[in-house]
Amino acid sequence: MKRFYLSLFMCLGLSGSLMAQTNEVLISTENTSLLLDAPMGGVPKIMYYGARINENEAKQIEENGLSYGKEAYPVFGINCVTEPALMVSHADGNMSLDMEITGIKEEKTNDATLYTITLKDKVYPFTVDLVYKAYDNSDVIELWSEIAHQEKKSVTLKQYASGYMPIRRGDVWMSHLHGDWAAEGEVTTEPVTPGMKIIKNKDGARNSHTDHAEIMFSLDGRPQENSGQVIGAALCWNGNYKLRVDTDNNRYHHFFAGINEEASDYKLEPKEIFVTPELAFTYSPEGLSGVSRNFHKWARNSKLYAGTKQRDILLNSWEGVYFDINEAGMDQMMEDIASMGGELFVMDDGWFGDKYPRKNDSSSLGDWMVDTEKLPNGVPGLVKTAQKHGIKFGIWIEPEMTNTVSELYEKYPDWIISQSNRPLAPGRGGTQLVLDVSNPKVQDFIFKVVDDLMTENPEIDYIKWDANMYIANYGSHYLTADKQSHLYVDYHKGLMDVMKRIRLKYPDLVIQACASGGGRANYGILPYFDEFWVSDNTDALQRVYMQWGTSYFFPAVAMGSHVSATKNHQTGRIMPLKFRFDVAMSGRLGMEIQPKDMTADEKEFARKAIASYKNIRPVVQQGDLYRLISPYDKKGVASLMYVSPDKDQAVFYAYKMEHFVNQVIPRFRMAGLNPDKQYRLTELNVEGEPIDLNGKVISGAVLMNEGIELPLRTEYASRVIELNSID
Ligand code: DGJ
Numbered sequence: 267m268k269r270f271y272l273s274l275f276m277c278l279g280l281s282g283s284l285m286a287q288t289n290e291v292l293i294s295t296e297n298t299s300l301l302l303d304a305p306m307g308g309v310p311k312i313m314y315y316g317a318r319i320n321e322n323e324a325k326q327i328e329e330n331g332l333s334y335g336k337e338a339y340p341v342f343g344i345n346c347v348t349e350p351a352l353m354v355s356h357a358d359g360n361m362s363l364d365m366e367i368t369g370i371k372e373e374k375t376n377d378a379t380l381y382t383i384t385l386k387d388k389v390y391p392f393t394v395d396l397v398y399k400a401y402d403n404s405d406v407i408e409l410w411s412e413i414a415h416q417e418k419k420s421v422t423l424k425q426y427a428s429g430y431m432p433i434r435r436g437d438v439w440m441s442h443l444h445g446d447w448a449a450e451g452e453v454t455t456e457p458v459t460p461g462m463k464i465i466k467n468k469d470g471a472r473n474s475h476t477d478h479a480e481i482m483f484s485l486d487g488r489p490q491e492n493s494g495q496v497i498g499a500a501l502c503w504n505g506n507y508k509l510r511v512d513t514d515n516n517r518y519h520h521f522f523a524g525i526n527e528e529a530s531d532y533k534l535e536p537k538e539i540f541v542t543p544e545l546a547f548t549y550s551p552e553g554l555s556g557v558s559r560n561f562h563k564w565a566r567n568s569k570l571y572a573g574t575k576q577r578d579i580l581l582n583s584w585e586g587v588y589f590d591i592n593e594a595g596m597d598q599m600m601e602d603i604a605s606m607g608g609e610l611f612v613m614d615d616g617w618f619g620d621k622y623p624r625k626n627d628s629s630s631l632g633d634w635m636v637d638t639e640k641l642p643n644g645v646p647g648l649v650k651t652a653q654k655h656g657i658k659f660g661i662w663i664e665p666e667m668t669n670t671v672s673e674l675y676e677k678y679p680d681w682i683i684s685q686s687n688r689p690l691a692p693g694r695g696g697t698q699l700v701l702d703v704s705n706p707k708v709q710d711f712i713f714k715v716v717d718d719l720m721t722e723n724p725e726i727d728y729i730k731w732d733a734n735m736y737i738a739n740y741g742s743h744y745l746t747a748d749k750q751s752h753l754y755v756d757y758h759k760g761l762m763d764v765m766k767r768i769r770l771k772y773p774d775l776v777i778q779a780c781a782s783g784g785g786r787a788n789y790g791i792l793p794y795f796d797e798f799w800v801s802d803n804t805d806a807l808q809r810v811y812m813q814w815g816t817s818y819f820f821p822a823v824a825m826g827s828h829v830s831a832t833k834n835h836q837t838g839r840i841m842p843l844k845f846r847f848d849v850a851m852s853g854r855l856g857m858e859i860q861p862k863d864m865t866a867d868e869k870e871f872a873r874k875a876i877a878s879y880k881n882i883r884p885v886v887q888q889g890d891l892y893r894l895i896s897p898y899d900k901k902g903v904a905s906l907m908y909v910s911p912d913k914d915q916a917v918f919y920a921y922k923m924e925h926f927v928n929q930v931i932p933r934f935r936m937a938g939l940n941p942d943k944q945y946r947l948t949e950l951n952v953e954g955e956p957i958d959l960n961g962k963v964i965s966g967a968v969l970m971n972e973g974i975e976l977p978l979r980t981e982y983a984s985r986v987i988e989l990n991s992i993d
Pocket residue numbers: 584614615627662732734780781782783784799801802
């Protein structure tokens with residue numbers, strides 16, 4: 267039989283055309299390929315996913331029995347035994363699906379090629395478009411489904427995963443993140459064993475405090491940072507999710523990811539289209555770090571808001587003054603951060619409330635008017651003060667929330683997620699409640715919170731957008747009785763609609779996604795946010811672990827990383843300022859401290875560190891990450907580096923994690939450099955004696971093959987080295 271192969275190269279001229287005779291669809295990025303078998307009238311199958319292949323190799327894989335041959339989007343009803351991606355209940359109550367391919371389409375967008383495979387049920391007017399998006403400028407292929415029907419009444423979606431991927435059995439391990447408030451992003455590494463592993467979230471409003479909606483599969487045994495084949499997956503959704511890894515026999519692991527269907531039956535009306543969130547896949551033969559680099563590149567180029575824009579160095583007021591906001595205090599903090607070379611000041615919680623001024627966390631959310639007792643000259647006064655100090659100004663809001671003690675709650679009790687016939691179960695401060703963002707009036711309100719602030723103060727440069735409560739008191743006063751189960755989904759669809767409006771009007775505003783720390787580190791929300799707050803835990807030692815894990819999926823440019831006080835407010839640990847800076851400088855550097863409590867020497871150290879960060883900022887924020895020695899391996903040290911795309915500049919970090927006499931510390935073998943280039947090593951943030959290698963020139967080959975030894979003679983010793991090619 268003659269086979270027709272679609273490929274990125276062959277089909278650029280076929281935009282929008284229907285490929286009636288197509289059987290195999292070869293979807294490729296620069297270094298990866300996904301091969302589908304898609305016969306008209308048949309069922310789409312995943313045949314291969316991995317390193318890029320050409321048409322001839324695709325044919326060889328197919329014809330020699332090397333392919334997977336697994337249904338690309340398994341549906342429930344005829345096959346009832348294995349896990350489905352899609353399960354529905356039709357208008358007549360029938361629960362079966364039996365789909366066949368009725369069309370295949372390919373379109374070119376500005377940064378990707380989209381392949382759409384249309385499936386239609388053989389009996390019901392029910393269709394699913396499976397969409398595959400191959401990016402031009404990163405090795406990521408996203409997939410999702412678009413579900414629609416023309417039945418007489420609504421069809422209930424009972425399970426609606428975004429996609430599926432078979433993974434051959436062998437010595438497969440998975441790496442994913444779990445944790446808690448103040449302990450986000452902890453790496454968990456485990457072999458994939460028979461049975462089903464579920465990674466899920468049911469918070470409702472945020473989704474990455476505990477487990478994350480991203481995962482990596484190491485195909486060659488125990489995960490290695492810089493070797494071995496790895497598949498990475500990220501579900502781009504800010505709400506409840508479910509990742510399923512099902513191993514039902516000895517041949518394949520079956521990976522599904524999508525919106526968590528629990529308490530979320532979705533009644534789809536005739537002609538309505540339900541679009542599932544994108545599920546992004548990448549593959550690398552260069553270990554976990556390779557997959558991270560692929561995700562980072564995709565994020566910076568396509569997925570994170572303004573991902574290639576340089577981020578400012580800021581001071582945030584939270585750990586410095588908490589709720590104790592006043593004009594003189596803000597002026598002093600702005601003056602201090604400006605004098606240390608910072609570029610932006612962010613006033614955190616505590617600035618608002620009229621009838622109920624915000625003195626602590628038990629009131630005022632929703633009343634976004636300035637507390638004139640604290641700030642007689644309002645936000646415009648603070649903006650002027652920032653201008654006087656030559657820095658930018660940012661402000662904290664938490665617009666999806668309210669407190670029972672607020673004017674908003676008094677005025678609009680039906681805007682709250684709650685049940686009319688039960689007492690409220692409030693959250694933070696004993697009074698916090700979540701607004702029903704599925705309600706368009708609430709969406710308008712949230713938009714107006716930002717719009718009013720920006721209209722009064724167009725100079726506001728940055729918004730820290732917080733979300734400190736999960737969905738409790740499940741119930742919407744807006745959704746009809748038969749659609750109460752839409753709340754978990756429609757909350758986020760509503761929130762994304764608001765964000766689209768905000769971005770349309772305020773494209774240059776920097777917005778941080780904060781949610782009691784790192785509750786919103788996900789690719790569902792990041793298309794609208796410039797960065798996220800990694801954690802409320804600013805302890806530099808624990809941050810090495812948290813930032814290590816978070817970097818599996820998210821680039822440094824998105825990771826808010828702040829120098830805070832010693833002893834640390836969350837752990838009570840005492841750590842040198844140098845260690846605190848050296849850790850924060852591996853992400854988007856900021857400070858979260860009361861500068862007036864710093865000594866003159868400390869301020870001078872901070873000034874120099876900030877100046878150094880400005881030099882390395884392009885490579886940290888836009889370079890390729892190579893994780894070298896994991897803190898999780900308990901070798902006494904942790905180490906990582908960033909390398910610029912042209913490999914002319916790099917920054918290397920080493921942290922002493924624990925200290926013992928006669929301890930064996932591994933050599934630091936660098937990675938990602940050009941072996942043929944000569945690099946000058948310059949130590950940054952030097953305190954005391956610089957390393958012997960300071961100023962020396964060493965080839966990339968020697969740095970990577972032989973490695974270097976470093977003096978790290980005390981607990982919390984650390985070294986940062988800038989490398990510049992002299993060729
Ligand atoms: C939780 C955030 O994570 C903190 O950084 C701070 O903004 C507080 N909320 C303010 O209430």
